[in-house]
Amino acid sequence: MAGLPKPEELISKVNLKKMPSKKWMDTLPVEFKPGFYCYGAKGKNLEYVEFPNARDWSPTDPDWKLPEDWKKIVIEGIKQRLERFRTFHVFMDICVRCGACADKCHFFIGTGDPKNMPVLRAELLRSVYRKYFTVGGKLFGRNGGARDLDLDVLKELWYYFYQCTECRRCSLFCPYGIDTAEITIIGRELMNLLGLNTDWISGPVANCYRTGNHLGIEPHTMKSTLEFMCNDIEEITGIKIEPPINRKGAEILFVTPSGDLFADPGIYNAMGYMMLFHEIGLDYTWSTFASEGGNFGFFTSLEMAKRLHTKIYEEAKRLKVKWILGGECGHMWRVWHQYHNTWYGPVDFLEEPVSPITGTKFENAKSNKIVHISEFTADLIRHGVLKFDKSRNDNLIVTFHDSCNTSRGMGLFEEPRYIIKNVCNHFYDMPDETIREQTFCCGGGSGLNAGEIMELRMRGGFPRANAVRYVREKFGVNMLANICAIDRATLPPLMDYWVPGVRVTGVTELVANAMIMKGEKERTMNLRMEPLPGKEEQ
Amino acid sequence: MPFRIPTTAGQQFSLPWIKYSKIDNPSTGWGVALRMFFEIAFFRSLFRNTKADILNGRLYVGSNKWLWIGALAFHYCFLIILVRHLRFFVGETPWCISLIDSIDSFWQIGLPMLYMTDIIIAAALLYLLGRRIFNPQVKYISLPSDYFPLFLILGIVATGILMRYFAKVDITSIKELTLGLVYLNPIVPKGLGSLFYIHLFLVSVLFAYFPFSKLMHMGGVFLSPTRNLANNNRMKRHVNPWDYPVKHRHYEEYENEFREKMKKAGIPVEKE
Structure with missing residues (x-):
């Protein structure tokens, strides 16, 4: 990868045991290392969604063009959130700095930077909280872990809240369930109050507001994209599929991240969805407006997340569907599973989801009416x-x-594994400490899949790649399956860098490839138009 | 609590034929109660603890139960010692305290008999302090306010041990004093020695310091939303008490912007 040292060199300098000689509060100002920070937002994108302090800015500019009373805005912002979020309030207070979270973070493991230990990332903000909101902090000052908020501190907060992918691995190990994602979410909301957004996040947010999806795909382009995929499907299977778009009265609205409409290998997954739905004769529709399940608004503020997600709720109403089926995506499912019903419920204009094919009632989705494709x-x-x-x-x-x-x-956990085992003969899990609830991040979640932070991503993805390398060496693994569009975008470069020879696929692509469709011709190619095993000569 | 955001640590409740983790990923109130019980009584999350090391460019993640053992030992010994001390505050020692007392001195070594908890709490405290001093990561994140309660409790334990096994202070006089406090009729018996007053002072400091300090984690653990909520937000709606309507883009505006393109592409529209 251009500009990056060789993998062995990159990691050989990381020492998790060696901490800087200076105390962490004395290491300001923070050095903005290229490859570790995203570019600043463009004014026009902030303006489009009426974010505060809309202007072009760059993190390396000495002057961040902040409003004059920025400090007051941040302190007031903290105050409001302490009142609103019990998570935030409790997490600011109860940490005992036991250090259990320290070596759980993929960014700490990959960079060795102590401020990437979840405890210290939180402590960056906690120190400000103590100073302005606690008796202990006011009384004992620095000895009580409190410090003033100044411009250097603000820059440090920004730098490290954009080096967290909100993966919540630390929250699993914390004896008090302190969730750094929650702290990062609120930290980023505070940054958002000052217009300190990144380009990689605010661009998609503005796009998503206007066109319904992050990539800014307009309705006619979405249609031609789907039709283009259907042409490929016809070439591979001999079956002609007409993708239903904005069709009123369909039983099911299907929503997936727009990444699946755009880039390799996501597009194979989108082809897979359409093949699957065609095969079972599903009465469904795509929507060009609800053309994004993902939600980059979630990486700016919860309010923005709600503003973007409303389109799905509205489209389900307008198209008069019975329930919603969601494609493979990570944070989209966090939003759908843990936030959507709270924002828009009671979702009483939809029906409790029942599979029209098998008659199975999806009990676990009976209130929200949204079912996961897996x-x-x-x-x-x-x-x-x-x-x-x-x-x-x-x-x-x-x-x-x-x-x-x-x-x-x-x-x-079990649903995708069950599917894979039914469509593939060779499946091997990675070691227990790196999968399921202990899984390691791809290194690029929460809007950190920008190209300019490739070094940070390669470092953050190192623990994941390391586990893939293990199964590659042991079992010859050559395909990394997942159920997330961000994964499908971030894992291919990660594999190329650390474990060349391992490719990336969505689970539905595997399904569609193995699925015998009614009336199909003899297949010689997989969805990527590569020869199937045993058909190489033809 | 605005959102239901539990950290799920096992298979979700979904299809009937998939076995789900009723405790680590609870979908009911009972499951949550069990999860909290294991969290508080056995430090479930800490039990999961692992250790990551990089050797020759490879990452190794292994099990690491030391912190769990140390923390559990410390907290339980502290609890038992606290309960044992109740005998100083009631006229006649209740049977349950006597029982704890006799179990704690099960080995019947020496006179006064040696309490196991005294040894274990001292060892656990030294381990916890040792981590802060010798583990570079923990050392780096530690604040003065992390050392203070450790030293404070160590001081309390040390003076207590000295009083019981070495100075052998007169327990009857202490009981006179404590009962005097309980009945709001304080008396100061003679011959109690400075060790006792140091012990009492440190305990008072601990009680006074408690509410302002990280020791509040004791209460906070019950409130942690990543642990005390069920993972069932698709099944049962959670209400946000301060939810407010937000400005968003309606389909109508979207269609207005793209109508011509949609019509040309043959995509159905609301208004022709």
Whole structure:
């Protein structure tokens, strides 16, 4: 990768045991290292969604063009959030600095930077909280872990809240359940109050507000993209599919992250969805407005997240569907699973989801009325609805990366594994300490999949890549499956860097590849138009 | 609590044929109660603790139960010692305290008999302090306010041990004093020695310091929203008490902007 040292060199300088000689409060101002910070937002993108302090800015500018009373805004912002979020208030108070979280963070492991230990990341903000909101902090000052908020501190907060992917691995190990994601979310909300957004996040947010999706795909382009995919499907299977778009009265609204409409290998997954729905004769529709399940607003403020997510709720109403089916995505599912129902409930204009094919009632989604594609597909397979030729995936030795959000914000572990085992002959899990609830982040979640922070991403993704390397060496794994669009974007460069030879796929692509469709011609190619095993010569 | 955001640590409740983690990923109030019980009584999350090391460019993650053992030992010994002390505050020692007392001195070594908890709490405290001094990561994150309660409790334990096993202070006189305090009729018996007053002073400092300090984690652990909420927000709606309507883009505005393009592409529209 351009500009990056070789993998061995990159990691050889990391020493988790060696801490700086200076105390952490004395290490200001923070050095903005290239490859570790995202570019600043463009004014026009902030303005489009009426974010505060809209202007072009860059983190390396000495002058951040802040409003004059920025300090008051931050302190007031903290105060309001302490009142609103019990999480924030409790997490500011109860940490005992036991250090259990320290070596759980992929960014600490990959950088060795002590401020990437979750405890210290939180302590950056906690020290400010103590100074302005606690008796202890006012009384004991620095000895009580309190410090003044000044410009250097603000810059430090910004730098490190954009080096956290909100993966919540630390919250699993914390004896008090302190969730750094929650602290980062609120820290970023505070930054948002001053217009300190990143380009990589605010661009998609503005796009999503206007066109319904992060990539800014307009309705006619979305249609032609889907049709283009259907042409490929016809070439591979001989079956012609007409993608239903904005169709009123369909039973199900299908929403997936727009990443699946755009880039390799996500597009193969989108092809997979359409093949699956066609095969079972599902009465569904895409929506060009609700054309994004993901939510980069979630990485700016919870309010913005709600503003972006409303389109899904509105579209379900307008199109008069019965329930919603969601594609493979990480933070989209965190938002849908843990926030959506609170924002828009009671969702009484929809019906409790029932699979029209198997009759299974999705009890776990009866109030929110949103079902995960892996839950849906696992149920289909369990009922023997689908026929597979597993040998079509025989060239693949598969392992599964649990995405952070569906793991620690949901608990979706068995469904995708069940699916993979039914469509692939060769599946091997990575070591226990690196999967399921203990899974390691891809290194690029929460809006940190920007190109300019490739070094940070390669470092943050190192623990994940290390576990993949282990199964590659032991079992010859060559395919990394996942159920997240961000993973499909971030894992390919991560694999190329650390574990060359391992490719990345969505789970539904594997399903569609093995699925025997009614009336299909003899398949010679997989969805990537590569020859199937045994058909190489043709 | 605005949102239901538990950290899920096991398989979710979904399809009937998939076994789900009723405790680590609870979908009911009972599951949450059990999860909290294991969290508070057995430090479930800390039990999960691992240790990461990089050797020759490879990451190794292994199990690490030391902190769990140390923390559990310290907290339980502290509790038992606290309970044992109740005998100083009631006229006649209740049977349950006597029982704890006799279990704690089960080995019947020496006179007065040696309490196991005295040894264990001292060892656990030294371990916890040792971590702060010798583990570079923990040392780096430690504040003066992390050392202070450790030294304070060490001081209390040390004076207590000295009084019981070495100075052998007169327990009857102490009981006179404590009962006097309980009945709001304080008396100061003679011959109690400075050790006792140091012990009493440190305990008073601990009680006074408690509410302002990190020791509040004792109460906070019950309130932690990542642990005390069920993972069932798709099944049962959670209400945000301060929810407010937000400005968002309506379909109508979207169609107004893209209508011509949509029509041209043959995508159905609301207004022709």
